[in-house]
Amino acid sequence: MNIGDWTERFPGTRSLPPQVRKRLLDAARVMRVPQGTQIFGPGKAPDSFLFLIEGTIRVSQTSENGREIVLYRVEAGDSCVLTTACILAEEAYNAEGMAETDVVAVTLPRTEFDRLSAEEASFRSFVFAAYSRRLIDLLRVVDDVAFGRIDVRLADRLLALAGQTNDLAATHQQLASELGSAREVISRVLQDFQKRGLITQTRGHITLADRPALARLAASA
Amino acid sequence: MNIGDWTERFPGTRSLPPQVRKRLLDAARVMRVPQGTQIFGPGKAPDSFLFLIEGTIRVSQTSENGREIVLYRVEAGDSCVLTTACILAEEAYNAEGMAETDVVAVTLPRTEFDRLSAEEASFRSFVFAAYSRRLIDLLRVVDDVAFGRIDVRLADRLLALAGQTNDLAATHQQLASELGSAREVISRVLQDFQKRGLITQTRGHITLADRPALARLAASA
DNA sequence: CTGCTTCAGTGATATTGTCACCGATGGGTG
DNA sequence: CACCCATCGGTGACAATATCACTGAAGCAG
Structure with missing residues (x-):
């Protein structure tokens, strides 16, 4: 099934210049995962950039003794940067992403992700902005939990x-x-x-x- | 005073190709700040990329009622990505970076930062790696505080x-x-x-x- | 030495987390 | 329908951490 030009559905991508959106559309593969699927987790790092079209991914962390805390949610229009962090980081850490609903996402293979970040300044800002948002989400979590x-x-x-x-x-x-x-x-x-x-x-x-x-x-x- | 070719002093920059290191050296300006200086904070976001040559920056967050928590430290060889997050994020948040010792850092103007991330894949990975490390630092903080x-x-x-x-x-x-x-x-x-x-x-x-x-x-x- | 400021100690109380256990609910299944 | 039973929620006792109000001690400046 075709999902059409999803780039026009979200503020983050709509503001990208036409040629960037075109390249995104061309390079991306659509992925559908049913509710309850683990998108990433300890020992499971997808080697691609993820952009969410539909649904919600709940990103949480679990302690040794089994207690869990939700870090943030990735909603339609967001991208999931922890997957990329996953790739770079060797350290063991225990965050996981779960499809909280049925999820439709597009994945951008690493090579194409690299090329786009190299050649398109607007895409680059988009990615940095996504990272920053997550950092700030986490700051909020720390603040809440600590104080x-x-x-x-x-x-x-x-x-x-x-x-x-x-x-x-x-x-x-x-x-x-x-x-x-x-x-x-x-x-x-x-x-x-x-x-x-x-x-x-x-x-x-x-x-x-x-x-x-x-x-x-x-x-x- | 000249600080020489600092790019060869740190693993992160030493592994960059020669032409990238050359460009870094050319574009960067050296900055010295005495101990106790606020590097960034609420309402104070430096508009440039920061790379630490010497010293330590303590990044902490303070709650309304004055309690404080240290999020992580930026050491020599690290870059300070919260400053870039700062720039992108409009939201009010209360993290601040303090020079814990006398600090020598180089700053890369935004334009040059953009150009380098565009043109040099290795520099780009360097930046993404820096972001990822911070994300993971914060995951660790959340885990510690919560559990x-x-x-x-x-x-x-x-x-x-x-x-x-x-x-x-x-x-x-x-x-x-x-x-x-x-x-x-x-x-x-x-x-x-x-x-x-x-x-x-x-x-x-x-x-x-x-x-x-x-x-x-x-x-x- | 005297006074002052910062630092550390303490008891009482509030909040949150842990443990052990029990009863209640409600969806199968015979 | 009646029973089974896994899951959910309730509870008391206790432990860990935070808060409040206050005290005394240490060290510096005059």
Whole structure:
């Protein structure tokens, strides 16, 4: 199936000059991966540049003792730079990328990636910008984890995960993994939220009952 | 004062082809900054690529309520990519780079940086590698902060800061800032270390009394 | 020596994480 | 339908870390 000229769908690529977009379209191969697939991880570094057309990739890190924290998400229009970091770095590290939904992405072989970065200044800036965004995402994570309160972070994450709607499907364990915390902690905070009328919950499901209050709480970050 | 052909002093630049090193030498301007100078920070993004010849830059992040955490150090032979990230990112973020010692660095104007990354594949890989190293440094920080024990992290940091010697000059507050913790916490852990014979301390100064034991503790990370 | 500033020590309390365990839920399956 | 059972969530006790409020000690400057 053809996905058409995806370069016009995203701000990042739309602003590239026509000949760069043409070259991108020509060189890229479309890749589809079902939800739950590991895109990269320890010992699995794809040797190509990845640009996301559709879906979400959740990038997380897991500690020795099994606790997990979500570092950031790669959304449609983003590229996944950790894969390239993967390639360069020999060091063992334990970040992994998981297709959180069904994913459509294009891959750019290393050689073509190199050629494009060499010959097209605009593509180069695009790549550097992608790197910078990730660096800044990580700065944010460090700040949150080192200095943030868990209730504030959870409120923030609930709002983010719910998106437009007031509902989200997530177990306490999944939310704990989002924040790099423990299930019991999340359970208690959620109970507290419930008592305060901010949410209601059933098994595996949370409804935001008072978005403004949650937003206020999240803003005290 | 001339600093000679610095490109031959560092593995990262020495492996570059001669013509790239020549161009680097020609385009770069030497910069000297005294200890304690802020190299970059909120509202202060130098518009050039930075390569460190001598000294150390400490890159840290500070929370609203004043707590600080060291993200990584830029050593001689490294380049400082957060400055370039700075430029691209509009978002407010609160990382800063401080000259921890007197620093000698060369700066590459943005235009020349662009030209070199365009025309020299080896320089490009050099830059990408620098970015990747920082990303991985940050992954390590996230892992430590989210999952690491404070005594383990402190032992590790003491060994790192002491270097070859068994002595280091640092207040408890400074060590707390290294790890993004609080002074009282560090004081207590250091007292514990002292009781266990791992260190001795006087005001502003710590002596490592049992490196192997500290190393063992640090290794339980 | 005196006074002052910075540094370190301490107890009380709050927050977060860990451990061990239990009960509840809800989707199969006989 | 009734039972099974894996997964999910709740709970108390305790440990680790952070915060707060305060104290005393060390060393420098006059």
